[in-house]
Amino acid sequence: MAMDPILSEQRKQAMRAAGFWSDQTLLDAFSKTVRYDPGRIAVVGYEGASNRRTVLTYSELEQTADRIAANLLRLGVKPGEVVSYQLPNWWQFVVLHLALLRIGAVTNPVMPIFRDREIKFMLTLAETRVLIVPRQFRDFDHAAMADRLKVKVPTLEHIVVIGSGDDRDFEAALNAPGKRIEAATAASADNVVQLLYTSGTTGEPKGVMHTSNTLLNSVRYFEDRVHLTASDVVLMASPMAHQTGFLVGLLLPLYLGGRVVLQDIWNPAKAADIIETERVTMTMASTPFLADLTAEAERRPGAMRSLRTFVSAGAPIPRVLVRQATQSLGAHIVSGWGMTENGLxxxxxxxxxxxxxxxTDGCPSQGMEVRIVNGEGKVLAHDEEGRLQARGPGTFVGYLKRPQLYAVDQDGWFETGDLARKDKDGYIRITGRTKDIVIRGGENVPVIEIEQLMYRHPAVQEVAIVGVPDERLGERACACVVLREGASLALPDLSGYMAENNVAKNYWPERIEVFDALPKTPSGKVQKFKLREIVSAGRDC
Structure with a gap:
């Protein structure tokens, strides 16, 4: 399948001339560390369910990646082909990306929370032939779901299961010794190497395509802005199937020649143990993680002694929390903003x-630029609210099979969909969103899709989903409904309906409010800002 990136010669020449694109891939930096310090620890993985700790050196990681690459070739994986995997933060996640780079294939990480509905769409669009899943994670049978998907996705041929114990087990199918792969075509810096789906804020997910040049720019950004080196130890508990986790938990440590410590199930007490044991110096996650770790630090401050930096992005950060975290963690709290399309x-x-x-949410670095414009595209003065646009070396190279949705103008400015202000020093403050989405714990809830599903419920006449503030998760989804005459709908009923339709649990509305009528404009459009005001204030509907 042709990936068809939108990548002009003009952009490539400009990025190289400015020094933002080095034409390196992760393999270049990784191989250098293997060559000069093969025994250095690369990955430490903590699995919550089994309480297992796995350690891999750079040399062991390379050897494992080569075996997996050889076996993927045996399955017929070609350069440019998408390989999908739905994995928690396990060591296999890291080694699979290295193996796919080795043979020029495309990494498509899928969030573990996704279920049949979401994944069927993603695999079909990507024309996935090979899918890798855990047998079970967090009491969900991923292997059984993969079997259901194999019937529904026309291209899906091979399912590999971690922990199945049969002939499709990861160890037997991918990690067994295979032929050497000298003839494989490694990915170049301008090849698409990552396909990462957005969370479907406009009805269905969009497949964001990135190259090594666009991704590694964000990694060098961290190296520069947060002053990281090969001696740093990075904790990654945020899912690596998110851009945050992928960039900071996978690419960054291996690019620097450092160490990443993976936590697959978030538990703040366990995270504190890990930080203390592994002498973690830096981590990045969304607001709920910061809130939980701050509370844990207040109980046992000694455990956080090694932690120097916590970068928080992905959801609105209450300013009072940043102040508390700075004091309790004794670390630098760095606020940030980014997108799947642009990195950080x-x-x-x-x-x-x-x-x-x-x-503020910070200022740009490493060639990234931001500006605030009004409805006509005119650049606004300092401290005026408007549409936030961004451009630079980290900007993605298109949506898979959706070139018409590529909202980048001829000058390279990308329409982010956020509202913001920019001060005289170039620091921005996100003030809202031009699209009505809900961000729950850093995860975008696909509002339109959930609304469409709810419209099919026999009790629902009208529905609008809005976000209500939540101290820990940033926002939770509230379903504002007008019921059909004589009907009733309680939250447990709605939750059961979501489960029956295989909707990821993070997307379920967590509050329901019944209205006689939804507030609308004269043209009939629901005024969601009024709904947010009503439900946030707790007024009668």
């Missing part, structure tokens, strides 16, 4: 004054 675009700096750290 802005962060605060380690030496910023408190008002920047507490009251």
């Amino acid at each position: 675009v802005t962060t605060t700096k380690l030496d910023d004054p408190p008002e920047k750290v507490f009251e």
Whole structure:
């Protein structure tokens, strides 16, 4: 399948001339560490269910990646082909990406929370032939779901299961000794190497395509902004199937020649143990993780002694939490903003004054630019609210099979869908969203898709889903409904309906409010801002 990236010669030449694209791939940096320090620890994996700790050196990681690459070739995987895997933060996640780079294939990580509905769409669009899943994770049977998908997805031929114990087990199918792969075509820096789906804020997920050049720019951004080196130990508990986790938990440590410590199931007490044991120096995650770790630090501050930096992005960060975290963790709290399409675009700096750290989402670095425009596209003055646009070396190279949705103008400005202000120093503050989405714990809820599903419920006449503030998760989804005459609908009924339709649990509305009528404009469009005001204030509907 042709990936068809939108990547002009003009952009390539400009990025190289400016020094933002080095034409390196992760394999270049990784191989250098293997050559000069093969015994250095690369990955430490903690599995919550089994309480297992796995350690891989750079040399062991390379040997395993080569075996897996050889076996993927045996399955017929070709350069440019998408290989999908739905894995938690396990060591196999890391080694699969290295193996796919080795043979020029495309990594498509899928969030573990996704179920039949979402994954069927993703695999079909990507024309996936090979899918790798755990046998079971968090009491869900992923292997059984994969079998159901094999019937529904026309291209799906091979299912590999971690922990199945049969001939399709990961160890037997992919990690067994195979032929050497000298003839394989490794990915170049301008090849698409990652396909990552957005969370479907406009009805269905979009497949974001990135190259090594666009991804590694964000990694060098961290190296520069957060002052990281090969001696740093990064904890990654945020899912690596998110861009945050992929960039900071996979690419960053291996690019630097450092160490990543993976936690597959978030547990703040366990995270504190890991930080203390592994002497973790840096981590990045969304607001709920920061809130939980701050509370844990207040109970046992000694465990956090090694932690120097916590980068928080992916959901609105209450300013009071940043202040509490700075005091309790004893670490630099770095606020940031980014997208699947652009990586991390802005962060605060380690030496910023408190008002920047507490009251902004940072400023751009490493060639990224941001600007605020009005409805006509005119650049606004400082401190005026408008549409946030971004451009630079980290900007993606298109949506899979959806070139018409590529909202990048001829000058390279990408329409982010966010509203923001920019101060005189170039620091932005996200103030809202131009699209009505809900961000729950850093995960975008596909509002339109859930609304469409709810419209099919026999009790529902009208529905609009809005986000209500939540101290821990940032937002939770509230379903505002008008019921059919004589009908009733309670939250347990709605939850059961979502489960019956195989909707990921993170997307389920967690509150329901019944209205006689939804507020609308004269043209009939639901005024969601009014609904948010009503449900957030707790007023009668």
